[in-house]
Amino acid sequence: MGFEKHRDAYHALVLCLLAVWSLAPEPVDGGITSNWVRDANLSADMPLWSDVFRVPPGYNAPQQVHITQGDYVGKGVIISWITPDEPGSNTVVYWAENSMVKSRAEGIVLTYTYYNYTSGYIHHCTIERLEYDTKYYYEVGIGNTTRAFWFITPPGLGPDIPYNFGLIGDLGQTFDSNRTLTHYELNPAKGQTLLFVGDLSYADDYPFTEPQPSYSAFREASFGHGMLEIKNRTHAFFSWHRNEDEIAVEADSVWLLNRYWHSLKEPSPYKDCSLKPDLSSLVYNS
Numbered sequence: 001m002g003f004e005k006h007r008d009a010y011h012a013l014v015l016c017l018l019a020v021w022s023l024a025p026e027p028v029d030g031g032i033t034s035n036w037v038r039d040a041n042l043s044a045d046m047p048l049w050s051d052v053f054r055v056p057p058g059y060n061a062p063q064q065v066h067i068t069q070g071d072y073v074g075k076g077v078i079i080s081w082i083t084p085d086e087p088g089s090n091t092v093v094y095w096a097e098n099s100m101v102k103s104r105a106e107g108i109v110l111t112y113t114y115y116n117y118t119s120g121y122i123h124h125c126t127i128e129r130l131e132y133d134t135k136y137y138y139e140v141g142i143g144n145t146t147r148a149f150w151f152i153t154p155p156g157l158g159p160d161i162p163y164n165f166g167l168i169g170d171l172g173q174t175f176d177s178n179r180t181l182t183h184y185e186l187n188p189a190k191g192q193t194l195l196f197v198g199d200l201s202y203a204d205d206y207p208f209t210e211p212q213p214s215y216s217a218f219r220e221a222s223f224g225h226g227m228l229e230i231k232n233r234t235h236a237f238f239s240w241h242r243n244e245d246e247i248a249v250e251a252d253s254v255w256l257l258n259r260y261w262h263s264l265k266e267p268s269p270y271k272d273c274s275l276k277p278d279l280s281s282l283v284y285n286s
């Protein structure tokens with residue numbers, strides 16, 4: 001009788017599935033576009049002493065040099081860098097590729113402390129009134145070890161202006177990450193801006209330190225969702241909502257400040273943002 005009962009239930013399930021099946025749209029078979037299968041072995045992380053992470057040689061040499069969009073229309077760039085030994089110069093020297101005229105701009109320098117950590121000297125300098133679609137060279141570290149870099153400004157505005165975006169996600173910091181970036185750089189289509197969709201590092205091979213040190217920014221490994229509430233031009237609020245027994249629990253939050261409107265000329269743009277112990281920067285696994 002137990003069997004009969006089960007069989008009835010089974011028939012009911014099959015009918016039910018058939019009903020759902022017949023209501024569903026035609027099954028989609030996207031086919032197979034490639035037989036390529038990546039190596040089953042996960043690629044190893046590049047060690048800290050790899051060439052790609054090397055501290056640049058020379059006294060007070062600028063590190064972590066990077067740029068941020070410096071205005072709304074693509075004619076301004078914020079150049080940021082760290083000097084390790086002394087504040088050094090805040091000057092950026094820059095020039096257009098096709099020009100002999102070198103310009104200079106002055107930025108600011110700041111430091112911060114976080115528990116027993118003291119940062120290097122963090123410089124930010126905004127250069128403005130650049131030409132569109134132009135390659136600029138720039139130098140930082142004037143007076144100590146000078147390093148030169150370049151960027152290309154975006155093309156002007158318009159509905160038929162071509163623009164190439166590179167797209168990369170889940171990069172990690174493995175030897176394969178390096179291969180991916182190398183291939184991107186070699187791509188003849190020449191990406192002008194790279195949109196990077198999250199996940200730069202993975203904790204897979206790095207066991208947690210127990211007990212969690214008080215300076216650690218890691219909060220929890222949970223599934224959930226985030227909310228980003230833009231309050232006004234200077235303030236945004238991010239909160240993390242953990243899935244917990246059917247309800248979403250606000251498990252963490254942080255205030256974010258806008259670097260453009262929260263003037264860089266102020267002594268420390270970090271003074272009430274993510275670097276205080278109770279508002280530490282976020283590391284989430286998803």
Ligand SMILES: *[C@@H]1O[C@H](CO)[C@@H](O)[C@H](O)[C@H]1NC(C)=O
Nearest residue numbers: 037038039040041042043044
């Ligand atoms: C995976 O890595 C192990 C250890 O390095 C090696 O012995 C093995 O041959 C690798 N397998 C493949 C398919 O590359």
Ligand SMILES: *[C@@H]1O[C@H](CO)[C@@H](O)[C@H](O)[C@H]1NC(C)=O
Nearest residue numbers: 114115116117118213214215
């Ligand atoms: C900071 O404190 C942590 C934990 O006590 C310790 O492991 C680390 O070496 C300290 N770092 C410095 C720069 O003193």
Ligand SMILES: *[C@@H]1O[C@H](CO)[C@@H](O)[C@H](O)[C@H]1NC(C)=O
Nearest residue numbers: 059060086088089142143144
């Ligand atoms: C580093 O550069 C700064 C700013 O140009 C200068 O004041 C300082 O003397 C330099 N230090 C050395 C050791 O050259």
Ligand SMILES: *[C@@H]1O[C@H](CO)[C@@H](O)[C@H](O)[C@H]1NC(C)=O
Nearest residue numbers: 046050051052175178179182
């Ligand atoms: C990363 O790739 C570059 C080429 O783009 C190469 O010069 C470098 O040695 C590579 N580094 C590592 C650690 O694989």
Ligand SMILES: *[C@@H]1O[C@H](CO)[C@@H](O)[C@H](O)[C@H]1NC(C)=O
Nearest residue numbers: 230231232233234235236237
């Ligand atoms: C922007 O929002 C923050 C947070 O709500 C608030 O403290 C600040 O006063 C606001 N600024 C202005 C100009 O309204």
